[in-house]
Amino acid sequence: MLGFLRPSPTLSERNVRRSQLMMRLDGLTAGALFSLGSGGFMAAYALALGANNLQVGILAALPPVSQVIQLPAILAIEKFRVRKAIAVPAWFLAQLMWLPIGAVPFLLDTPGAAAISAVIALLAVRGLFNPLYVTATVSWTRDLVPRELLGRYYSSRFALITGAMVVVGLGGSFFVRWWQDNAAPGNEIYAYSFLLMGGWALFGIAGPLLVSRAKEPLMPPAAEESRPALSILLEPLRDPNFRRLARFLITWNFALNMAVPFFAVYMLTRLGFSLPIVIGFTVLSQVSNVLFIRVWGAMADRTGSKTVLSLAASLYLLVIVGWVFTTNPDRYFLSMPLLAVLHVFAGVAAAGVQLTVQTLALKTAPSGRATPYLGIAGMATGLGAGTGPVIGGALADFFSVRAFRIDLSWSSPNGVFELPALTLTGHDFLFAIAFILGLLTLNLLAALREEGELSRETALNELMSLAVPVMRPVSSVPGFGTVSAASYGYIKRVPGADVALGVMAYQLASSAQAAVASADRGRGLAQEVQSRVGHVLEETVERMEDVGDHGLELARHATRGAIHAGSDLGEQAERVARAAAVGTLRTLARLPVSLGETLSGTGYGAVQGALETGREPSEVAAAVLExxxxxxxxxxxxxDEAASAVAEGAMEAASSAGDDTLAAVRAAFPRRSGPN
Structure with missing residues (x-):
């Protein structure tokens, strides 16, 4: 009767693919229900139940603290060599707990100490089962998915999870708003109950059923010699490199979770936003997560998970410290746009962190002995992520009645003008402290070693030149190495700023490519390309505070993206190059940027785009010259002055491809237009 829980000695390729699909779909159902029991929803539910900051922190700490349950899970898996028989029952019981969690307002008075205490207790019980499922399925996945494809597999699974969270979270927030507007006084909290109980009926049952239909590969036989349980558990800690990973996981998750669990509380209380707005920002973050996670996945397979983690973590720190400036000292005109930017970057950063942390743990584990390594890594993560919110909640309550303020003032005979420059109070202190701790944590990551890892600078360039068809929009952007240019010399010293600028460059070139690709291919193609490329540049410039030093980069990114988009148009590709250059130059001519750098960047981007797409660089150079x-x-x-500046950039790009290419491009320009 329970034969479906037994592992399979052999799996056909069809069974492997089908099992991977079942595990991905399980991630979709998990993400859907998780969106209703975490983040903004759980924060709003807890506040409605009467929770304070410390209790919100405890709620956020329960899932990671429960990772200690991985200890018996590791021992059970190593002893019995089965994972599906552990994962399926544990997953069913973990999901079942959402039913009584949602029913609390029907059983106890709200708001009240008993109600919030009951939810904390029920979530603690759920925490007994969820780690069993996670430990078993992560080890299971390690044997089901080839090592070289782990990055892509987890990126696609995370994309499904995040997609489900976006749809269900946004729909649920509007349901809460509708219910609270129409419910009788005192019944508003039931909106959360209906969502949690209904979510369990739709998704909580489906998840375990999907996992039960996946096949489990037979684990390799255990070592013949009998080893004590303590020896099995301590084996990963004898590995110096794994100890470095464990130290990083503890400290990073501590710093991160001092701040992140309180983002929703901050918006609901300090900024006074409604739940749909809070969930809307969360959805914005999740959308950027989905759009970028495949980029990170492919990049991790090429450059190493540690390198991607370094980029994503530094960007996350920039996001955390950015929250300090969302009030001044209360909500002001920049709060909404700044929050939008922060949530976009947070989604990009979270995608890289979520993907690479788990992948790093898998890569450090020897084949056939992954379970204890994964378990200890999970416990290290849980230790940091479990203590961070509790400490953060206590500090938030402590700082809620304290403030630090810096004001700027100007005195004159006409009076005194005062401008509040910086105000820290309550959660602001958490964000500042978490940022400082995170900076210290990055030093621990630098000591970690991963086989085949590339440098941070190389990875920034690789992100824009991934050689797979589906990533062509990414390869249409110049390498992120442009952030090392002199014009970025000061900005890049801010932790995460180089990654943020790189992401903006990626978005600019992707938008330029999409604009060209959607242009009409018939009569009027040139005018359409000019208009669309110019429009993309204008939108990008509007999001930048100072464009004066970035004319070269803007022209280079936009032209290069357009060349990629036009590479499939055959004979019309040169027309696209010419039109894109005209649109770029006319748009940037209206801005306070250097004309010489703009022209040079246009020539550079055109030739570099031609080299990457297999077009003849000299033909593209001639089109841009026109x-x-x-x-x-x-x-x-x-x-002649304009042609000379374009030639300078074009030849600089051509020189990287060799003397023959340089000679061909040089021949496209009159002798007076280019350097000798």
């Missing part, structure tokens, strides 16, 4: 001559009068330059 564009420069056409626009020269509008720029206040002679045709």
């Amino acid at each position: 564009a420069a001559r056409e626009v020269a009068p509008e720029l206040g330059l002679t045709e």
Whole structure:
């Protein structure tokens, strides 16, 4: 009767693919229900039950603290060599607990100490089962998915999870708003009850059923010699490299979770946002997570998980400290746009962190002995993520009646003008402290060693040149190495700023490519490309505080993305290059940027895009030269001056491809237009 729980000695390729699909779909159901029992929903539910900051912190700490249950899970898996028989019952019981959690308002008075205490207790019980499922399925996945495909597998699974969280979370928030607007006084809290209980009926039952239909590969036989349980558990800690990973996981998750669990509380209380707005920002973050997780997955397979984790973690720190400036000292006109930017970058950063932490643990584990390594890694994560919210909650309550303020003032005979420059109170202190601790934690990550890892700078370049068809929009952007240019010399010293600028470059070139790809291919193609590329540049510039030093990068990114998009148009590709260059130059001519750098960047981006797409660089260079001559009068330059600046950038790009390419591109320009 329970034969479906037994592992299979052999699996066909069809069974492997089908099992991977079942595990991905299980992630979808898990993400859907998780969206109703975490983040903004759980924060709003807890506040409605009467929770304070410390209790919110305890709620956030329960899932990671429960990772200690991985200890018996590890021992059971190593002894009995089965994972499915542990995962399926544990997952069913863990999901079942959402039913009584949602029923609390029907059974106890709210708000009240008994109600919030009951929810904390029920979530603690759920924490007894969830780690059993996680430990078993992570080890199971390690044997089901080839090592070289782990990054792509987890990126696709995380994308499904996040997609489900977006749809269910956004729909649930509007249901809460509708219910609270129409419910009788005192019944508003039942909206959360209906969502949790209904979510369990739809998703909580489906998840365990999907896992039960996946096949489990037979684990390799245990070592013949009998080893004590303590020896099995301590084996990973004898590995110096794994100890470095464990130390990083503890400290990073402590710093991160001092701040992140309180983002929703901060928006609901300090900023006074409604739940749909809070969930809307969460959805924005999740959408950027989905859009970028495949980028991180492919990049991790090429450059190493540690390198991607370094990029994502530094970007996350920039996001955390950015929350300090969302009030001044209360909500002000920049709060909404700043929160939007922070949530976009938070989604990008979270995608990289979630993906690579688990993958790193898998890579450090020897084949056939992954379970104790994964278990200890999970416990290290749980220790940091469990203590961080509790300490953070206590500090938030402590700082809620304290403030630190810096004001700027100007005195004159006409009076005194005062401007509040910085105000820290309550959660602001958490964000600042978490940022400082996170900076210290990055030093621990630097000591970790991963086989085949590439440098951070190389990874920034690799992100924009992934050689797979589905990532072509990414490869249409110049390497992130541009953030090392002199114009970024000061900005990049801020932790995470180089990654943030790189993400903006990626978005700019992707948008340029999409704009060109959607342009009409018939009559009027040139005018359409000019208009769309110009529009993309204008939208990008609006999000930048200072464009004066970035003319070269903007022109380079936009032109290069357009060349990629036009590479499939055959004979019209040169027309696209010419039109894109005209649109770029005309748009940037209206901005306070260097005309020389703009022209040079246009030439550089055009030739580099041609090299990457297999087009003839000299033909593309000639097309861009015509564009420069056409626009020269509008720029206040002679045709020769414009052509010379374009030639300089084009030849610089061509020089990286060798002497033959450089000679061909040089021949496309009159001798007076380029350097000798």
